[in-house]
Amino acid sequence: MTLSPTAAPQQTGGKPARRYGPNHRWTVLGIGVAAQASFSATFAGIPVTGTTMRGEYHLSNGQLGVVLGGILLGVAVSEILWGLLTDKFGDRKVLLTGLLSTGAVLALMSLFTVPSGDSVPSVALLAAAMLLVGILGGSVNGSSGRAVMIWFREGERGFAMSIRQTAIPAGGAIGAALLPWLASSYGFRPVFGVLAAFCFITAGATWLWLHEPDDAPAAAKAAAAAADDRSPLRRWDCWRLALASALLTMPQIAVLSFAGIFLHDAKDAGLVVGSVTILAVQIGGAAIRVWSGRYTDRTGNRRGYVRAVGVITGVAMAAAAVLTHAPTVLVAISLAIGGMLANAWHGVAYTEIAAMAGAQRAGTALGLENTTAFAGATLTPLLIPLLLGWSSWTVVWAAVAAASLIAVPLAPGKAKPKPVTAG
Template identity: 30%
Template sequence: MSSRPWTILGVSTFAQTAASASMSGAPFLIPALHHQGLTVAQASLLVAAPVAGVMLTLVAWGWFADHVGERVALMAGLSLTVLADVGAAFAHSHLLLGICWLIAGASAAAVPSASGRVVVGWFPPHRRGLAMGIRQMAQPAGLAVASATLPAVAAAYDLRTALLIPAAFAAAALVAVAIWVVDPPRGERTAHVATNPYRGDLFLTRVHVVSVLLVIPQFVVWTFSLVWLVDGRGWAPAAAGLAVSIANLLGAFGRIAAGQLSDAVASRMRPIRWIAYAAAATMTILGLIAGGPIWVAVAVMFIASVLTVADNGLAFTAVAERAGPWWSGRALGVQNTSQFLASAIVAPLGGLAITHLGFGWTFGLAAIPALAAIALVPVRDERPLS
């Protein structure tokens, strides 16, 4: 195997890391927005704007990647992301900030499908689990960068300076994609290979539903760990940001381990079911211990940060493999749209739950969708990896 797939994997991972900072980094500015006078519920609604933007355009970007290729889609999306992030930094009202965040999310949505397609296209089946685990570590890695920098910079300087960080990150990723990314070969387009993969069975639909259910505890942990430590446990923003950054980095390595496990057992679905069991148990424990001894609670938060993200790479790989090279962009767009739709709802509802029920109940209730996912994982309908 040549070095090209690994180089493209590295650049794709970097691009997704940058996109993740733009798409999902806004919640780490909830304390800064709260300091400006917004309530936690209002700030939670505002920071959902990038995720809402992502949700609106993922399928369209997937279609674009299916038809014009991954490299062009990545460069177009990252270029627009840079412009929108700069606009957010210079917004003079919360309304304008929300609009720019919406556009930034809509633009960065080009990266998940295109970068996933390019990795699946360059790696053989027995290496895809590991490769996609590495690529999927970009999402928590991007959150780790955002959680370590955005709240600290906002506290030390101002909100504008903090908002320029994702713009610079996306600009660097754009340059890397332009230099190193090459579209993978995908053969001749025939009626058979271009058949709609949603016809004939419910495998892809069930994977989408399971992913939606499992993304709820993931986004509860991602969105509210920082504000829990700052407002609920009295931590300084910089210290809380460092803790959340460590948790997200651990989650990134958890995705790699899950991908390697799926290659070893030649299955994507069985490990997803195991992860669903573990995520449900951990969120229940976090709900019970959220107000208890701080270092025990933080340790459980670290474990939850690993387990609640571990299924993402497996589901992403399974969708791309089942959909094939002429449909994977759209199928991955549907996969991500459904997840981001759920996450867009999690932020405002979670903010209301924290306001009226507290952090413990909010964390504990997030175990319910993980429990519901267990029975829906389509283990028996999975095809042999080939």
């Protein structure tokens, strides 16, 4: 039986089920933020420990790139599947599965993949564990995003999705502030243990409070009527936005993964300088994302905004390339600005591709978006050591700028209005 928005749902035994009215959407958004932040602290926080990890695990720059890219590769190869499963089984089941399994793997890593005395885990074991974390943690993105899309309506979705996407730099900021200190002071056992605890705590909140709205069936019908009935996987406009997002991800990951290494190796800066630079990127990026969502809700031009961000990010990273040999303070500031700008498009692009697909296909659309974005994020730490070995840091930052600028014409332009039919 289909429930109307005002019908009282019933549980077995005639006992009324708990109602979740419109205001519960803010609780759902809070869960989405917490889930995204828990996983973000992992995939964005661990790279900030790169200098310590390289020494503790006896890694070369190339091996470090493989290890750090493992999480992102895991997300990239699993996202579409998780999106399809989310659309089929619902947000709650997929999010709980992902958080609990990711937490379990991180807990096992804290026991079995940390250096102890003269014993150092192999590169293969560490990379495989990181890959598994990425595969399981990838479930968080589409499931939490679909929950937000179902609970929020057009005109506020950009703001809500941008807040959820803000959890990525916010969680990364927590990781940047906490994990390098834990790793250098106490080793990697507490690093993985704390990340596991984040996942388990968020899973508890999901179990308690993530539910569908009472008017979900009615909302689903409305969304289906408004959206293109084709799968996002068969739409070139969705693919264009997703591929542009892959290119726009590269400057963000380049700064997160290698700004600290660059400042340490090329500028002789200490751990504090690298951590402060990344922290500024994450906090500033969070603020820009929230503003971007509110702004595009008012203007309605999400596609144009994504293109504009590509231009200004490309210019900012080109400036970082020019300033490579400048004083440390100047180049650190330029990288921080470029990294912050590279964060601005996420919530807007994710909202746009989910809106293009419709709420009931949002899991698949967000899975596609995350697949390409994380594919770009995976390639970045693999390509940078190759570029660095072939040339210089100037070329690295210039290549990152070029990726942003190429994304501009690739991103879809203004959507054509749908024809109005009589009746």
